[in-house]
Amino acid sequence: MAEATGTSILELKAVTKKFGPVEVIRGIDLDVRQGEFIVFVGPSGCGKSTLLRIIAGLEDASAGEVWIAGQEVSSTPPANRGIAMVFQTYALYPHLSVRDNMRLGLKQAGTPAAEIDRRVEVASTMLSLDPYLKRFPAELSGGQRQRVAIGRAVVREPTLFLFDEPLSNLDAGLRVNTRLEIAQLHRRLNATMIYVTHDQVEAMTLADRIVVLSAGRIEQVGAPMELYNNPANEFVAGFIGSPKMNFIEGARLGDKAKTLGIRPEHLTVDPNSGAFKGTVVHAEHLGGDTNLYVETEKAGLITARLFGEYQAAPGATVHLTPLPGRMLRFDETGKTIGTM
Numbered sequence: 093m094a095e096a097t098g099t100s101i102l103e104l105k106a107v108t109k110k111f112g113p114v115e116v117i118r119g120i121d122l123d124v125r126q127g128e129f130i131v132f133v134g135p136s137g138c139g140k141s142t143l144l145r146i147i148a149g150l151e152d153a154s155a156g157e158v159w160i161a162g163q164e165v166s167s168t169p170p171a172n173r174g175i176a177m178v179f180q181t182y183a184l185y186p187h188l189s190v191r192d193n194m195r196l197g198l199k200q201a202g203t204p205a206a207e208i209d210r211r212v213e214v215a216s217t218m219l220s221l222d223p224y225l226k227r228f229p230a231e232l233s234g235g236q237r238q239r240v241a242i243g244r245a246v247v248r249e250p251t252l253f254l255f256d257e258p259l260s261n262l263d264a265g266l267r268v269n270t271r272l273e274i275a276q277l278h279r280r281l282n283a284t285m286i287y288v289t290h291d292q293v294e295a296m297t298l299a300d301r302i303v304v305l306s307a308g309r310i311e312q313v314g315a316p317m318e319l320y321n322n323p324a325n326e327f328v329a330g331f332i333g334s335p336k337m338n339f340i341e342g343a344r345l346g347d348k349a350k351t352l353g354i355r356p357e358h359l360t361v362d363p364n365s366g367a368f369k370g371t372v373v374h375a376e377h378l379g380g381d382t383n384l385y386v387e388t389e390k391a392g393l394i395t396a397r398l399f400g401e402y403q404a405a406p407g408a409t410v411h412l413t414p415l416p417g418r419m420l421r422f423d424e425t426g427k428t429i430g431t432m
Contacts, residue, residue: 099126100162101252101284102147107156109142109308116142118308119156124286129278132288133295134305134331140288141256143305147286148177148254161251171201173252176245180257182237184229184244191216191225194244211247218280219243219273235266239273246277255287259294271297292332296320304328326426329353335383340391342421349421349429356383356397358418361404366411368394372404386410 102124109117117139124130132140145151147158149170158166165173184193191212198208216222219239229237238258245253255274259267275298278285289295295302296316304311304319304327312324316332323329329337335356342349360366361384370388382402386394396412404410419432 100124101126101128101160102286103157103159104143104147105157105159107143107146107158108154109139109146109151110154116308117146117153120308120310122303122310122313124284126284127282129275129285129287129298129300130303131295131299131301132286132303132305133290133292134311136290138305139308140290140305144177144254144256144286144288147252148175149173174250175252175254176248176250177254177256178238178241178245178258180260182229182241182261184237184240186229189226189228190221190232190240190243193229193240194247197244197248208247211249212243215243215246218246218277233266234262235270238262238270242274242277246281251284253283253285255285257288257290259289259291267294274298293334296332302332304331306331323420323428325428326351326353326422329420329422329428335395335397337420338391338394340394344391347421347432350424351422351426352432353420353422354394354414354418356395358415359394359396359412360415361396361398361402362411362413363409364411366413368412370394370410370412372406372408372410374406375402375404377401384410386412388412 100123104120104122107117107120108115120143132143134140142151146153149168153166157164160173188196194212194215195208198211216225219242221239221243224232224236259270262270271294287298299316301313302316302319303313306327312319312328319328319332323332333355337353337355340352342352345352368388368390370386373385373387376383382398384396384404386396388394394412417431420428421430421432423429
């Protein structure tokens with residue numbers, strides 16, 4: 093990850109967005125520093141793409157202020173905000189070559205031809221696009237098209253890069269490769285990037301800080317492992333981590349907390365003894381991991397994640413035990429109130 097400095101590049105101050113009577117962004121405050129990689133994550137409809145579009149100037153905020161590089165930009169057109177945006181649909185011009193797609197924005201801005209050529213050369217080398225500069229988008233794979241879209245953003249040398257679910261149209265293998273390329277690009281450019289995704293794995297692997305959104309509000313902001321280890325509330329605990337955290341009614345275990353939570357990887361499994369006796373319902377063998385779904389007497393259906401292969405046939409009896417200090421306690425409002 094690139095190291096962030098103390099300089100604020102983006103400030104959101106009480107940003108609100110309404111569509112008619114429906115408030116989709118609810119008074120968001122956020123400060124992003126130079127060089128940070130920030131990921132907006134949350135379920136569909138939480139407002140993350142709308143918030144990105146407000147930053148870009150593609151949507152107007154109903155209230156609040158957007159500051160970029162020390163300037164209030166709420167009335168500034170998108171082209172003058174010093175941002176470059178990469179969309180999930182690539183948004184390439186089919187009649188233009190790769191080179192001309194990358195050149196177009198600079199040409200329209202009146203950048204001198206020699207400077208355009210320099211920037212395109214730098215970006216194409218950085219993104220391994222040199223062999224494809226004369227090709228047209230229809231002649232490229234999805235991953236190559238996305239690299240061109242990223243290259244088109246790079247040549248603008250923006251203050252702020254904005255990515256709106258850029259990997260959602262790629263297959264699993266290309267997603268991993270392109271994710272790596274974006275991480276490497278961030279380090280090389282020491283650029284400030286805001287990245288929207290619904291995929292918490294992308295968020296965990298790319299972000300310096302994650303902004304978890306729900307129903308138009310920020311639930312928590314923090315480094316990936318901070319959110320994983322110290323979620324502020326039940327929503328964040330359930331959203332961050334895969335497989336999802338197990339939730340158990342406190343009363344079922346004789347605890348005064350409304351809800352208890354334990355991550356699947358924080359459970360040990362023993363065929364003979366443990367805290368929760370149960371019956372294996374299903375086993376997912378993933379090669380590097382095994383996910384066991386166990387119907388327990390005390391806690392209901394529990395998922396346990398084990399490293400490597402673990403042989404347990406459906407119907408087998410096993411015992412699950414939480415690791416000490418890894419079970420989270422949540423109050424009536426969903427707020428985290430400690431561990432056990």
